[in-house]
Amino acid sequence: MKTATHCAVLIFVAIIAACSAADGGERPYRRSFINPYPRYKFYEDGVDPGEPLFLTPLIHNSSMPREQVQKLARVVGSQYHGVESYAGYLTVDKGFNSNMFFWYFPAQQDADYAPVVLWLQGGPGASSLFGLFTENGPLELDAHSKLQKRNYTWSKTHNLIYIDNPVGTGFSFTDKDEGYAKNEKDVGRNLHEAVMQLYELFQWSNSSGFWVTGESYAGKYVPALAYHIHQVQNAIETRVYVPLKGVAIGNGLSDPLHQLKYGDYLYQLGLIDDNGLQSFHAAEEKGASCIKNHDMECAFNVFDSLINGDLTNGSLFSNLTGYNWYYNYLKTHDNSGENLGQFLQAGETRRSIHVGNKPFHDLDKENKVELHLKHDVMDSVAPWIAELLAHYTVCIYSGQLDIIVAYPLTRNYLKQLKFPGSDRYRVAPREIWRIGGEVAGYVKHAGHLVEIMVRNAGHMAPHDQPKWLYEMITHLTHYKH
Numbered sequence: 001m002k003t004a005t006h007c008a009v010l011i012f013v014a015i016i017a018a019c020s021a022a023d024g025g026e027r028p029y030r031r032s033f034i035n036p037y038p039r040y041k042f043y044e045d046g047v048d049p050g051e052p053l054f055l056t057p058l059i060h061n062s063s064m065p066r067e068q069v070q071k072l073a074r075v076v077g078s079q080y081h082g083v084e085s086y087a088g089y090l091t092v093d094k095g096f097n098s099n100m101f102f103w104y105f106p107a108q109q110d111a112d113y114a115p116v117v118l119w120l121q122g123g124p125g126a127s128s129l130f131g132l133f134t135e136n137g138p139l140e141l142d143a144h145s146k147l148q149k150r151n152y153t154w155s156k157t158h159n160l161i162y163i164d165n166p167v168g169t170g171f172s173f174t175d176k177d178e179g180y181a182k183n184e185k186d187v188g189r190n191l192h193e194a195v196m197q198l199y200e201l202f203q204w205s206n207s208s209g210f211w212v213t214g215e216s217y218a219g220k221y222v223p224a225l226a227y228h229i230h231q232v233q234n235a236i237e238t239r240v241y242v243p244l245k246g247v248a249i250g251n252g253l254s255d256p257l258h259q260l261k262y263g264d265y266l267y268q269l270g271l272i273d274d275n276g277l278q279s280f281h282a283a284e285e286k287g288a289s290c291i292k293n294h295d296m297e298c299a300f301n302v303f304d305s306l307i308n309g310d311l312t313n314g315s316l317f318s319n320l321t322g323y324n325w326y327y328n329y330l331k332t333h334d335n336s337g338e339n340l341g342q343f344l345q346a347g348e349t350r351r352s353i354h355v356g357n358k359p360f361h362d363l364d365k366e367n368k369v370e371l372h373l374k375h376d377v378m379d380s381v382a383p384w385i386a387e388l389l390a391h392y393t394v395c396i397y398s399g400q401l402d403i404i405v406a407y408p409l410t411r412n413y414l415k416q417l418k419f420p421g422s423d424r425y426r427v428a429p430r431e432i433w434r435i436g437g438e439v440a441g442y443v444k445h446a447g448h449l450v451e452i453m454v455r456n457a458g459h460m461a462p463h464d465q466p467k468w469l470y471e472m473i474t475h476l477t478h479y480k481h
């Protein structure tokens with residue numbers, strides 16, 4: 001009897017081991033590094049999803065009152081607990097039929113004067129609705145997949161917008177292969193068009209100011225949009241003026257040449273030994289020389305086999321450490337995200353946010369957005385950040401426990417950056433940042449740069465430390481620096 005039970009337990013354990021191995025094989029995103037977000041499964045519940053709402057022709061129809069268009073975009077449903085919001089499609093390129101999906105939450109306090117904040121997820125190819133529901137939006141899903149109000153949301157003090165970016169991500173789509181972004185100029189141009197249309201529709205005041213924020217691969221997107229706005233508005237009279245004030249980038253990949261320095265970090269953390277360190281150094285040197293030779297395909301492949309693992313079977317990092325999770329060095333894996341995929345694809349949700357039956361692209365199968373951006377991944381936006389630093393507030397914040405875009409890697413690129421204030425940055429004193437008597441992190445100021453390390457947070461810092469990040473963004477957008 002005893003032996004039989006013992007055997008049954010062993011078999012059970014073996015089955016679990018076999019299942020999780022199969023699971024890992026079918027879901028390569030678990031090894032994906034620059035795309036730290038869960039990718040979702042296809043889901044359809046047969047509920048009528050309604051029709052997609054294309055707002056651009058309505059916004060540009062002068063005989064249609066703005067209030068009427070806003071009313072059409074209004075998201076209605078008892079599941080939202082009375083939280084006011086608007087959603088729909090903006091056509092950003094008519095020729096390719098490229099359309100961007102947005103979801104906008106007016107500020108809960110003083111909406112007429114609240115700063116306008118755009119949040120962009122990374123990936124490439126991760127839906128910004130991930131940030132909405134798991135990081136800083138007014139609603140989150142509880143353990144029973146029901147929406148609840150979030151205690152600390154950036155929409156309390158900001159007019160908060162989420163856009164699925166670039167086209168082909170989440171609910172955003174394009175009809176043509178040429179519609180996909182191939183570089184950050186494409187990204188900046190399409191986002192600028194979407195933001196101008198949102199200003200036409202919602203008419204936020206100039207005095208409140210516009211801020212671009214985001215995380216991870218949005219370390220490229222955020223500067224791309226801000227730089228595009230800066231350039232266009234200084235060169236020509238634009239259809240719509242966007243009162244850009246600054247940007248905030250969380251654990252952002254912006255300057256891969258100077259951020260490709262994992263070996264020393266992992267060695268100091270004790271996650272690799274001297275042999276591992278040698279292998280990392282060799283690969284990092286190779287990656288740097290690919291970048292210097294402008295061979296971005298080669299650089300992508302080095303990055304992929306070193307740590308990313310999108311197109312490689314087992315990166316050096318996962319082989320040496322056994323980690324399947326790169327966003328917090330205290331965790332080797334993470335299995336959250338399943339219920340968000342179902343919620344977003346449910347007919348009732350689709351109808352309420354006006355996407356109809358348009359495909360949700362953030363699935364675990366293909367990632368056309370990343371493939372089109374393959375040569376962009378290891379390219380740098382550092383010169384754009386330097387130019388922005390001459391005119392606008394630039395906040396670079398880093399969750400302390402992240403690996404993929406770790407704090408010392410980001411420090412390394414900032415130290416190389418030439419901008420008004422770079423000399424001061426090198427010697428700037430570090431201040432302890434306290435909230436309610438707790439040490440939230442450390443801050444450095446130099447010129448328009450605000451550099452922050454957020455203590456006890458991983459890659460998704462607003463999820464890990466919601467109160468501190470809420471205080472951080474509110475302080476940044478409401479006070480002079």
Ligand SMILES: *[C@@H]1O[C@H](CO)[C@@H](O)[C@H](O)[C@H]1NC(C)=O
Binds near residue numbers: 057061062063
């Ligand atoms: C503009 O809106 C008016 C009023 O709703 C409508 O009658 C007209 O057909 C619209 N024009 C276009 C070009 O869609």
Ligand SMILES: *[C@@H]1O[C@H](CO)[C@@H](O)[C@H](O)[C@H]1NC(C)=O
Binds near residue numbers: 151
């Ligand atoms: C939100 O705040 C309420 C009231 O202070 C508290 O009971 C609850 O635990 C908080 N929820 C989370 C997820 O922190």
Ligand SMILES: *[C@@H]1O[C@H](CO)[C@@H](O)[C@H](O)[C@H]1NC(C)=O
Binds near residue numbers: 205206241
């Ligand atoms: C905002 O500022 C721009 C540039 O100074 C100006 O052209 C525009 O009319 C202003 N818009 C509003 C709504 O005041």
Ligand SMILES: *[C@@H]1O[C@H](CO)[C@@H](O)[C@H](O)[C@H]1NC(C)=O
Binds near residue numbers: 311312313
């Ligand atoms: C990775 O492994 C899978 C299954 O073993 C195989 O089908 C695939 O071709 C491999 N990919 C690469 C890039 O080696």
Ligand SMILES: *[C@@H]1O[C@H](CO)[C@@H](O)[C@H](O)[C@H]1NC(C)=O
Binds near residue numbers: 305306313314315319
């Ligand atoms: C990781 O291990 C796998 C399986 O042994 C091997 O195929 C792969 O080449 C290794 N990856 C690297 C980058 O060394």
